[in-house]
Amino acid sequence: MTDHVTDALRTAHTYQLSESGLAGIRTMLHDAFGGDFGAEDWAHALGGVHAFVRDGRGVAAHGSVIMRRVLHAGRSYRVGYVEAVAVRADRRRQGLGGRVMQVLETVIDGAYDLGALSASDDGAELYRVRGWQLWRGRIEAMAPQGTVRLPEEEDSTWIRPAAGAPLPGTAAGPLVFDWRDGDVL
Template structure:
């Protein structure tokens, strides 16, 4: 009788939470590579820079990095008060691992960070990403969006309707008053 070939066991996807400072250069390279592929080459150096300096949720499977997302701290002025925002960045799932729940695992980990460490959560969503955030209870911000730029407050109408807030504190936010985010290079949101 011929012995059967040994088939390695399938490795369940493994979630890792780490600050940018705890990721080795090879790990950061894997994140950048995943983002470049997942966003079809439309992920700029500034976009990548925006996801650094915070907490990353990384899901690994037998083929390597399968999903990623990060939450970084930003500031937003609302009703005359500056709030600490857990801003979600760079959520992506490798093409062959999409629709398997990995995006939800990443978001669950990031939401835990947002809920425990920030006044409010926010994310600017693509059309594809909007479905994930809405399904998890994030709410489209119904008010005006602006940023405090080098020359003062600048309204960002292109980000209205695609910016979501985390519902834990969304009830304390009033859409009659704008959200004024801190400025940054590249896409402000």
């Protein structure tokens, strides 16, 4: 039986985590995503603030928020992009994902214009109940060859305005994300 007394929620920037700490997070993510969490997914989760819960068996839950740029309606937004949110299989449906997201949302509110993430169908409910909104407009990315449309992301991209900020409107055009290797979103 897992010792839930050790369910302390911790935060740290990537540079503050040891190699063994990062390895423990990466192993949990690999397992939680059924082996479908590759090197590029891992790279996307680095360089920002990590929120994670450890229990007697290791990392039980994790999420990170990194900075990205998004163009919309002639403006460049500083976006807190949520990455690598997962809960170990034996700890799901115990509120750990919500605890991790609460910390990440606090970071978004304090440091960014808005939050964004790409959610699986299984994960979307967590974000919906927390007030995130499904983006109903076009999703694009700045690519080496120019701006490209990402229709496969148009039904899975969620946004959340930072505290007190207005939500960008879909009528004003697409969200155009910065380019990165691997899956853009």
